[in-house]
Amino acid sequence: MCVVATTPSCIFEFIFKKVFLAGLVLQLVSFTLFSGIYIRFLYRVYTLEHNIWERDKGEPWNRDWRTLAAALAISCIGILVSHCGPVGIQYQHD
Numbered sequence: 001m002c003v004v005a006t007t008p009s010c011i012f013e014f015i016f017k018k019v020f021l022a023g024l025v026l027q028l029v030s031f032t033l034f035s036g037i038y039i040r041f042l043y044r045v046y047t048l049e050h051n052i053w054e055r056d057k058g059e060p061w062n063r064d065w066r067t068l069a070a071a072l073a074i075s076c077i078g079i080l081v082s083h084c085g086p087v088g089i090q091y092q093h094d
Contacts, residue, residue, distance in 0.1 A: 028083045035076045042069060 046053050056064040 024083070028080075031076075031079060031083065035080060038072065038076065042073075 053066070056066065061067050
């Protein structure tokens with residue numbers, strides 16, 4: 001924490017925090033866009049190309065492409081939850 005706001009180190013700290021926060025926001029926006037495109041892809045395959053959706057139905061779970069799709073969806077949810085957590089909370093320790 002800066003005592004005098006006009007010192008060069010305080011100005012650098014202020015700029016660094018703003019750039020860091022802007023980077024996190026851009027990352028969240030881009031990953032949200034990716035997740036939306038992915039959800040739309042799965043929806044379109046399910047509704048328009050149902051034969052592709054059902055293609056690996058008789059295969060074991062580890063040879064079914066929908067298993068990979070589900071794993072990617074779960075990881076997307078986990079990443080979005082971690083990005084939307086408490087941003088900017090500073091933990092103070094003695």
